[in-house]
Amino acid sequence: MTTVTTASRIPIDGPIETPWKLPYRGNIGMACLILAESAIFIIFVVAYIYYIGKSLSGPTPAQVLELPIFGTICLLSSSFFVHHAVTSLRKENFRACTLHLAATVLLGTIFLITTAREWYHLIHDEGLTIKTNLFGSTYYSLVGLHATHVVVGLIMLSLTLAFSLAGKIKEEHSEKLEVLSLYWHFVDAVWVVVFLVVYVIGR
């Protein structure tokens, strides 16, 4: 075999900045995903705002929508718990981590149930479906897109909770749990926008 020239011969002289530290790839990857998802949400939000009051037939948002205050409080406070799950894992307090994760999953599930009840009410009592009018089309797609993200987050959080209960989560996983918490914070932040657009401005 001939000697292979490798770039490892390159440092000839001159100091290299030490320590050479680059960001954790999970965080950057999640930031990219959040950027892409934000663009998707923006398109749905723009469609919602563009079509406010343009439905040719009823029902209108003012007639059927109620402020989901309870669900909103549950979802937004779950952000606090997932944050503390990460910090307690970093401090190797596994019991606190499990408890905080369980609280997050519980609050997320409560939020999802309030959305489900709202949809049940709208479909069965008010007769509003995605076909009914522009309000129905934009409402179900925007709120449904958010709910889909909640479901995905809940699946991942529940898996983490299961691992945590089985005692399989250690301090070295805290970076990864932080990535998941970033996603959950994003889902919460999107809800703030959806809440304002659909339930405050849209009504």
Added chain:
Amino acid sequence: MTTTPVLEAIDETLETQGKPPVNVIYEWLTTVDHKKIGLMYIVYALIFLVVAGFEAILMRIQLAIPNNHFVSPQVFNQLFTMHGTTMVFFMGMPILFGMGNYLVPLMIGARDMAFPRLNAFSFWISAFAGILLYFSYFGASGLYAAGSAPDVGWFAYAPLTSKVFSPGHSTDYWTLAVFLSGVGSIGTALNIVTTIICMRCKGMKMSRMPLLPWLYLVMSGLVFVAVSPLTAAQVMLTLDRYLGAHFFDTQAGGSAILWMHFFWIFGHPEVYVLVLPAFAFANEVIPVFSRKAMFGYPAMVAASVAIGFISLSVWAHHMFTVGMGPAGNTFFVFATMVISVPTGIKIFNWLATIWGGKIIFAVPMMFMVGFLFQFLIAGLTGIMLSAAPFDWQLSASYFVVAHFHYVLVGAIVFSLFGAFYYWYPKVTGKMMSDTLGKWHFWLFLIGFHLTFDFMHVPGLLGMPRRIYTYEAGRGWDTLNFIVGVGAIFQAAGTLVLVYNMIHSYYKGKEAGHDPWDAWTLEWSVPSPPPSYNFAIEPTVNSRRPLWDLKHPEDPDSDYE
């Protein structure tokens, strides 16, 4: 000690060659190596290049003489829909992502992408999307009613895509294929950004990174904010078609203009998603063949980032004729014209790099000179079209078709071909034939100018696009015949390229690890690079690490 892992990696690569074909195929299907995935992207895109090119030839045969009945109007609609969709989503994006996949880790001194399995997933979902689109030929009206491809144009304007105007499932195949290709693109873009930010080798600060990764970074950023809206719009269209929603249903108060906005919010930045990698190839090839360092590196980076941002505010110049009103039109006229400033900076920097250089006219450099010249002309007709009154006259005419093909073929494809000749030795370890390369260049150059120079004229004479035939005696006949002849020349050139690639793989002369005497990290490893690329993670001190290695008496790092 230093070479052992390299030798092991080479042994690993060589082991593949003795294995039965089934195992080799299995290895390719399950690979997560960025180089193999990059190559699969390129091969898959080349197949679609030939398919979509064939569709273009069929269209040009149909239009070569007046009153032609070679294909029916329905088939013609399918041809231009499939040609446009395939070229953008299943040729352009995959081939550029393939090049990025192959080159970015090598150029930043990384051993693989940040998320290798996501990388494989992105490739396979894109490949599946392409197959799904072409399956519509058989599946869209049931297996026994072949020939039912989408026929709504690659822009799929509402309400043409509503159930009333597009019965059957052809439009659904289009929607799903584009949606899935969007998922794949976002995955790959995410991977490229993360790789560039988190996997650079020691000493490679952002300010020392080669320009190719820089431009891929900007391009991937654009993918997030441009492809995602299209993906969202495809979901809305699918909801309209399957669940009876009313987003683009004008009968229920929905808006067709909103679809245009959503589509062009994707559609215009998409041009820059495609052209930024083309700039990236030029940035690597032109300095090496001019034997000079890139002129104005910081200006090039700044111009690329500026293009990325400005390109997000120009989408409605595709919509001057829909009646946005003077305020809207004026804004988009100026936004569009502003983008020529960073683009001009780039052209001047390339010229300044060539200026006074010791120019070597090898095949890659020939293609890059073609790229520079044609990109300039495309920019000039672009400025013409960005003036709203001029655009009103020529909207939806062949002038527009000629303009954007000048960008897409004259700039992007020329740069891409140059990149093929430049990096082929690295990928295969063999040189591509110079004679065949020159044949390819001249055939393609003549064909390109015959087709797209002459296509401007029927546009100015009032020939609309998307018509399947026309009356004789309008002054379009001869011009269209010449355009058709040019298309045949281009096809011949492309076939020479494909032949050259296959022929050189078996018969080409050995390339060695650095045939062009280049300066970036990918030329420091053997050709083809072993798995995991680098025996030891490299350390760099300047923008041209191999120059420092070859000229220890005058290293670049002294000047930075």
